[in-house]
Amino acid sequence: DTAVSQTPKYLVTQMGNDKSIKCEQNLGHDTMYWYKQDSKKFLKIMFSYNNKELIINETVPNRFSPKSPDKAHLNLHINSLELGDSAVYFCASSLDSASYNEQFFGPGTRLTVL
């Protein structure tokens, strides 16, 4: 069974559209994350939720809005998509927010904005 799953795997859309990416984990973890990987493979944290509460909110345009309906799900909604939003977005989860915990990553969602 997949531990951290994301949908969709690929997303191609036009500039100005609004889109969502969904993430689910079946590991019973308390903490979930969104990371963005750019075309040069550089990874950067965007958001983190611990038990449905936002605990990390990096310098991300407010067009990006995460939502955690329960601790097993973390979704990412993006308004008014721009060319620069094209990237691979990874969801991850960990047992809790302690720094020594392993994070389990989903397979990624490749977003292409045309």
Next chain:
Amino acid sequence: GNSVTQMEGPVTLSEEAFLTINCTYTATGYPSLFWYVQYPGEGLQLLLKATKADDKGSNKGFEATYRKETTSFHLEKGSVQVSDSAVYFCALSDGGGSWGKLQFGAGTQVVVTP
């Protein structure tokens, strides 16, 4: 602020060669250190970790030792296989209120040829 610097790739090796990927870090506290691996088209997975000075992480023939005096966490493997071809990321998570946030190096692509 915290940062991770790792050697640029791509690193191209023949099968059974020795692999070293250098990683150094800057952190204000006492971070946990990680190596994650990303195989083509997949999400990241933990390769090994170390949570305090002089700890050695090891997995699948890979090793790295947390060296506080040189702020380093170099990855080594004695004999690589074609299946080790991937992108390797060094990362840290600082315990001081980081809420588990991972800060990644730029990634090093490793290509192993038969």
